[in-house]
Amino acid sequence: xxxxxxxxxxxxxxxxxxxxxxxxxxxxxxxxxxxxxxxxxxxxxxxxxxxxxxxxxxxxxxxxxxxxxxxxxxxxxxxxxxxxxxxxxxxxxxxxxxxxxxxxxxxxxxxxxxxxxxxxxxxxxxxxxxxxxxxxxxxxxxxxxxxxxxxxxxxxxxxxxxxxxxxxxxxxxxxxxxxxxxxxxxxxxxxxxxxxxxxxxxxxxxxxxxxxxxxxxxxxxxxxxxxxxxxxxxxxxxxxxxxxxxxxxxxxxxxxxxx
Amino acid sequence: xxxxxxxxxxxxxxxxxxxxxxxxxxxxxxxxxxxxxxxxxxxxxxxxxxxxxxxxxxxxxxxxxxxxxxxxxxxxxxxxxxxxxxxxxxxxxxxxxxxxxxxxxxxxxxxxxxxxxxxxxxxxxxxxxxxxxxxx
Numbered sequence: 001x002x003x004x005x006x007x008x009x010x011x012x013x014x015x016x017x018x019x020x021x022x023x024x025x026x027x028x029x030x031x032x033x034x035x036x037x038x039x040x041x042x043x044x045x046x047x048x049x050x051x052x053x054x055x056x057x058x059x060x061x062x063x064x065x066x067x068x069x070x071x072x073x074x075x076x077x078x079x080x081x082x083x084x085x086x087x088x089x090x091x092x093x094x095x096x097x098x099x100x101x102x103x104x105x106x107x108x109x110x111x112x113x114x115x116x117x118x119x120x121x122x123x124x125x126x127x128x129x130x131x132x133x134x135x136x137x138x139x140x141x142x143x144x145x146x147x148x149x150x151x152x153x154x155x156x157x158x159x160x161x162x163x164x165x166x167x168x169x170x171x172x173x174x175x176x177x178x179x180x181x182x183x184x185x186x187x188x189x190x191x192x193x194x195x196x197x198x199x200x201x202x203x204x205x206x207x208x209x210x211x212x213x214x215x216x217x218x219x220x221x222x223x224x225x226x227x228x229x230x231x232x233x234x235x236x237x238x239x240x241x242x243x244x245x246x247x248x249x250x251x252x253x254x255x256x257x258x259x
Numbered sequence: 260x261x262x263x264x265x266x267x268x269x270x271x272x273x274x275x276x277x278x279x280x281x282x283x284x285x286x287x288x289x290x291x292x293x294x295x296x297x298x299x300x301x302x303x304x305x306x307x308x309x310x311x312x313x314x315x316x317x318x319x320x321x322x323x324x325x326x327x328x329x330x331x332x333x334x335x336x337x338x339x340x341x342x343x344x345x346x347x348x349x350x351x352x353x354x355x356x357x358x359x360x361x362x363x364x365x366x367x368x369x370x371x372x373x374x375x376x377x378x379x380x381x382x383x384x385x386x387x388x389x390x391x392x393x394x395x
Contacts, residue, residue: 015340018337018340019337022337063280064284067276067277067280067281070273071274127304128305129292129300130288130297131288132288132291132292133285133288134281134293207392210394217395236391239391240387240390241390244386
């Protein structure tokens with residue numbers, strides 16, 4: 001065990017040194033005016049613009065960003081949950097025998113979905129279907145279904161076997177074992193991770209605006225293009241507030257579910 | 260009404276509201292997502308990706324493109340490893356000051372108002388750092 005940990009430490013240290021040696025440092029970390037710009041950007045954080053116009057923009061932009069995040073995540077759940085159950089192989093019985101080709105192909109599909117970043121999906125969809133809000137929803141839903149499916153699969157697999165064996169010995173089918181055993185036992189983690197993905201979804205939906213799909217990201221981009229950092233910070237702080245609200249909501253719901 | 264029930268109702272309202280909003284927004288576009296024009300554009304796009312009716316060799320059939328992509332993949336991997344290493348170092352340096360039980364709970368050292376202020380500052384900076392998307 002100790003040898004394994006030591007080897008892992010060396011591998012991680014080696015990877016860090018390798019990455020340091022493989023980055024182009026010759027241009028320096030900051031360009032000539034970088035420090036002054038960083039100072040100006042940092043200073044603007046303490047004097048965000050709070051005019052009525054900007055607050056109206058926040059309400060409009062945040063509404064669109066949250067709508068993209070919620071619709072994208074809901075579609076990801078519809079795709080990711082069943083795929084996660086299949087990928088976990090738990091419905092194949094305690095030893096998970098048989099049907100492994102299906103489990104393998106679903107796992108491959110989940111990996112393919114999540115390997116492409118949502119921004120790249122957004123570019124592809126915008127190129128394919130134009131600037132439709134549905135493009136934003138699909139761009140979020142595809143990678144998120146891959147991520148949710150994979151995490152759900154791992155959660156379903158990591159459930160302690162003893163209570164499930166008790167259910168089986170009482171005559172429960174694997175479906176019943178899943179609904180009355182596995183699912184309730186991982187519900188808190190499942191909710192916690194789904195809320196975390198909602199948090200990520202809000203961030204991603206903000207970024208999607210950069211390809212022209214509207215929302216808070218578009219407002220941030222416009223403010224940055226105008227070098228109006230105070231206004232940009234106001235929009236960025238709105239994103240931070242939304243993330244904090246979801247974080248708080250998630251922690252309260254998980255506490256209630258855990259009882 | 261308890262919090263869980265209120266949360267469930269709020270989630271449902273948010274879901275319905277968001278889908279209605281997105282579909283209504285799509286309806287306002289010059290060409291809706293659910294139209295034959297979209298289908299034709301997607302077909303054209305997919306054919307382009309597959310190299311159908313493309314002048315010259317498509318990118319995936321060009322060995323030099325694959326070499327260039329391999330180089331870029333190497334750079335991407337190096338940047339990812341460096342970024343996650345720096346993130347881990349940052350987290351290692353600050354996690355203790357953001358732990359509630361260590362700063363204000365049963366393990367709190369000395370004056371709780373001082374460690375509470377540190378806890379607030381560390382948690383606030385974490386919220387700010389993760390609240391801003393990487394592209395911003």
